[in-house]
Amino acid sequence: MANPKIPEFKADWKEGEEGRWGMAIDMDLCTGCQACVAACSMENNVPFVGEEMSGYGRQMAWLRVERLWEGEYPEVKMTPFQPVMCQQCGSAPCEPVCPVFATVHSQVEQLNLQVYNRCVGTRYCANNCPYVVRVFNWADYDRPEPLPNQFNPDVTVRRRGVMEKCTFCIQRIHKAEDQAKSEGREVVDGEVAPACAQACPADAIVFGRMDDPESRVSKLSKDGRAVHLLEELGTNPRVAYLKGGSNGNLG
Amino acid sequence: MTNKLSRRDFLKLASLGAATSAVLTGCGPASRYVTREPYTKMPEYNYNGQSTYFATTCRECAAGCGLVVRTMQGRALKAEGNKHNPVNLGKTCARGQATLHGMYNPDRVQSPLKQARGNNPTDTDWDTAISIVAEALNNPADTAFLMGLAPDHLFDLVTDLCKAIGAPAPIRYGALGMFEARATLGEASRAVFARPDMLFFDIANADTVISFGANFLETWVSPVAYTRGYSQMRRGPGGKRGRLIQIEPRLSQTAAKADEWLPGAPGSEGLVAVALGKLYAEKKFGSAPTAFEAADINLAAEASGIPLEKLEHLADLLAEAEHPLVIPGGATLAQENGLETAKAILTLNALLDNPGKPGGVYFTPANPLSNKYQRAATANEMAEFIGKMNSGAIKTLFVHGVNPVFELPKSLGFEAALAKVGQVISFATFPDETAMLADYILPDHHGLESWGYQRVVTGTGQSMVSGAQPSVAPFYNTRATADVLLAAATKAGGKAAAALPFKDEVEFIQDKVSVLVGAEGGFYNAADLPAFWALFQQFGGWWKNDSSLGVPPQTANAISKELKVSAAKPEGEGEFHLFVYPSPILAEAGANKPWLQETPDPTTTVMWNSWIEINPVTAEELGVEDDDVVTVESAFGVVEVTVYKYPAIRPDVVAIPFGQGHTAYGRYAENRGVNPANLFGTTTNGAGDLAFAGMKVKIQKTGKKRPLSRLESKLGVYGIGMSEEH
Amino acid sequence: MTDKNLLLAIFEDIDPAAHAVDALRGLGIHDEQVTVISGTPITEAMLGRKHQWSNVTRFSLGGAIIGFASGCFLAFATPNMYPIIVGGQPLVPVPPSIVVLFEMTMLVMLISTFLGVFLDSRYPSYTPKEYVPEISDGRIALLLDCPGDMEATITKAMTEAGAESVKRAEAQVI
């Protein structure tokens, strides 16, 4: 750990406004195709739970595409598709409530970490997450042979009784950082993308360094269309949603 | 991890990988062209913690998207998009992502099986299997091949084989081909642009797109490529956001992304198209050309239910646009008047003067391997083929890459005809419905274990062929169908052996792609075949750097030809139009993949089952609620399906997604949901495509309930469970 | 104990017992030589005796201090052993620490009070003691260390004061 500066009072504590890693999602471009959902699940060894369980609110995907409705037929409109994953809050409400430090803040990556093997399953973090993005392993879900051949060795396979959530594919971030370090340079913009951004056919999900003002994601996050989910709660989320019609200036 | 892989197994697997593969990046462990090197330097895929990536082609649909499969120590871990492949440029859809769930599926066919039409399956060996195939090849006149839309190399091989031995040419079929009504579009193209080609719609550069039910963000032709096109259109050149208007009876995922969704009545699209043409021409030029002169705007408004003002508004939009484009979707053409509608829409494009211009309509580029456009068989062609089966003229039927028992409308009677065929040999990787009715299942490798290539029909302006190579060693005792046929041809001798003098599949593919060695304008150039072959595997195919879209001929005469369009006459009786659309997540062959089953439908968020979308007002009239089971009855079949009160569907239309309702196809697909193709009739349009969107059905309440698994909260999204008053 | 000459006088009510205490004092028996045993709490004031010394409050106080200290350790020291930042809160947040301090203080204080009773009363002690079961029936007993030569005098005085019985106390297993 890189010698964290420990603040004395809450008011003093302020992580860099923008954080280190961030995401910008253009809701005008998102077509709701669920490629991100599938990609995330494949990358992160997310189990499938079956019809009954998934219908009972136990689907395990780390990422969901939301949509609501406005109006009534024929003036009915679907609200723009909105992929919602862990917002990697700078002041994450989930973190302080865990009694055993199973969800903590990474000082280096400025991400919200879930430590599976420390988790005892109180599920308080999930209750306190205003974005409802945490999923709990209610059971050891069956993955019959030979499906486990596909397990990504970079990602822990979680057992029952632990909480999990989107990690921004931290395994990929680490790989890119290691690579960059071995070449004596910084990670360049576009070098690393989590599975969802990588798969997104519409290029609606953009990922990158927030502390680099020149990166695509930084620019998009500062765009006039950018909003943060439940901004008013002061959680300092790292995912910016671009609302309204795209204007193409940063594509 | 539940996988109990012992160290011994692991070493076996690792050494198998090592012994059978090339060191060159891009050649898979199953390569039979091994450059052996001493183990002073271990092959990279044997390093602990090191991944090896193989470029290949996605086989979940026929679009030809490039994949890069990440493997480690002989296992495939993740399918990712191949960023070089011009079709998908590194992107994938959900089905492509889940392709590994097909390969590592617990229910695959694991070895060649002999069975009495699904009963008493017993293992057999490949030598026996090859002799049986060889025997069939000795009787070419009684032999028929039914093939899927992918892979192309096998289709080419079978075509060559059939030509050589004098068997009828192989027939290709795929449910997506039917849902896209590709033949109709081709026929209309012949009529309007004088060439029966697949067309390319340049959505990316258009600024106003009116789509007549083309679900190009979901399954239509090449969804990943068109999604990219959509994305570019929205970000338009110079920051000008393109506009999308969708006309279709239910709000699809594509319509959800449109700026305006107009719920036009099914079968009225042609009328709307000509009306738009007339209004547009009058606004723009003062008078309408011959093609649109006779259009009755009031009739169009009345038949479609789209108010007159809206039509005028659309015409305004078209008139204002610099790059207007109209697209005909599959369901729009799958009407009894579908061909006329297609012609009307293409003629409207001609009127908009966009063919061959940015943001307009193009011919797809000529393919480097074959410039002939091989489309899927139409319903008429399939009916003819089924008639042949029924007559007993086919003694041996080979089936590969398609599941006609499931994918063909039941009304065509394929299953019954299958009983009249002497011997059915299926090359299915998966125990699907057709394979269950076969005498032999001689399983092909899964797509990610296979060699091959796919000609890219559309999706990119670049002429290209997408290459496939194994990313892992075959997991089971399967064998490449091409190898089986080659071995059988050798065994059969004679013309077959002479026509296919190849040692194996790879040699055949190399022979085919050798025409590209030294070809100009390619993404890479290679002087000789080994170098070309290495690069072909490394990049996952070959393509030209520059776009080579075909420009349709000048269109003055197209708009001067009279268009005769009337409202479609629906087939069958009943109060409701049936609207069947391929599930964007499952499509025709995704139901066996558990994660696809669990991926929520984009519009309804339903998982793991089928549903029928009914407008809430209609549902109230019928007295049905969410999760009630209703029977849907057409003249050709009945299905029982659960109600989803869908707020954005015409009150006179009900919609059922296609993709579920398997009676075989593995544990995740079996006995789950319904197959709406069982309701389809037999009416075809002028091009021979099934008029599946012109059906009328009756709906009856059953009193049963079967809750749907949804991701959304009914409470939060629809307020169900909370009374109105505060 | 054996070298002592213990008498056990049993009274039925408080008043005779109080008289007996006075009488003993008159006979020159020190308060320290008399132990009152009763089945209900009889306060010293009722019998006109000196206040009993108890360390329980001291134990309590000591416990409270130890509890506060251990609370301080948990709240202020442990986070620094493995610093982890959560939710943008300071490493050692003040309001939650108050909760920890309070609970630890109360916990150890009450445990100490409880143990204080044990220590002060020398619990548990299963050695034989001078006792009669009637005491728990509400009798009041005066257990006195009687100088050998005064036994008869004292017995008489006790009987006069209203003792039900006066007898040599035998240590017995109770």
Next chain:
Amino acid sequence: MAISANALPHAHADEHDHEAYLRKEHLMLDPKPRGEMNALVMESMTTTSWKFWVIAAVMAAIVAIGLFGAWGYMIANGLYLTGKNRPGYWSLFLVHTVFWIGISHAGTFVSALLRVFKAEFRRPFTRAAELMTTFALAQAGIQIFAHMGRVWLAYWMFPIPNQRLLWTNFHSPLMWDFLAINTYLLSSTMYLFLPLIPDLAMARDRSTGWRKSLYRILAMGFRGTEAEWTHLRIALNIFAFAILPVMFSVHTIVSWDFAAAMRPGWSSTIFGPYFVVGALQSGVSAVAMVVITIRYTMKNMDYFIRKEHFDALGKLMLIISMSWAYFFFNDYMVQWYGGDKWTDALLHFHEAGPAGWIWFMMLITNIAIPWLVLWNKNWRRNPVMLFTVGLLANVGMWAERFIIVPVSLEINRMPFMWGQTFKPGIEVPMFIGTVAFFILLYMLASRLIPLVPVWEVQEGQMAHSIRKYGKEPVVSVADLE
């Protein structure tokens, strides 16, 4: 205290009648010789009918299957057996945890608060109430452990470091909860044991056989010397004063598990006292139920427990119900007025959602029924009515927790992820199991522990007398300490 000053019947023609009435009414004025009382209590412990053992066996079977059997099955298979889902990550286990902790509050409340304020009616049933505290806390502990996803790692919540000196997270309300509940469990057990020592000595003196050995060990050699009584009295005083803030802190911290979370409906500053009063509402009602049960099922208890106790408990329940209504309304008013759209949705959902009837039932059983019944002296002295009101108040308090936990969890700030259907799961047999376990423990304790603190009753009787002001006989209490 106001309760003792309640008007007694006036102007009796015959003052002897009135005195006789007073003695019949008040245990404190109806002294019996200590030996007789001891005998009554000993008899109550040792007189056991076959029905008792039948009920105990049934309870034991329910505990074995419904609680430990089901729990073991759940540990082996996972929490999918419960009714929990997203967003209802917490549900019945936490409802029941809060429920049992609430019940546990009455023991301390009756014993400590009434001791501090010298409410004399407490004397015969302080022990019965304290036993409830300990046994109910045990049930709460079971429920909270059952709630955990990986209960076999529950010791990670103990304040001990791991091998890398990582301690627990004291930022977490659950950690405060852990400390507070532990403190409360330990101190209430000690508080139960201290005043029990003289009674154990009493039992030791008049039993034989295994009971003698048991009581001998437990009484630890208590004789009743002045010094012993002094230590005990001082300790009890300290306990009585110190355990009250602990009690308040426990339920306040339980409320913080909710109030500290940033959720609509939960984030409320009034939750602390609201929960404390709610705990008393269920706890005191439970005490009334237990006292009535003891009175009518155990031998000789009709002497110790009288209608005056029902009367006093009934009044207490009425006051607490009024306080609960006040806090409920306070919470509701502020949430309603705030106008936050998510809170609005939640309040609307409480009333109009599928659990709306539970919400209304909560108001009826917690407010309407106590208010309608308990104002009437004859009704609250009627054991059937008081028991029913107590039972309904507990149902109502269960409903309150149900509304606060799973029902409120259905509504969050992401409507797409609002509640799904709610199906109760294995929590139901486990709850029934904890009820049976509580009853079983209580039944066994009633055979082993003198349920009436005889020495405290005697102490009270010594201090009470009837004085006459003119012709009016008046109850008076001497301050003995």
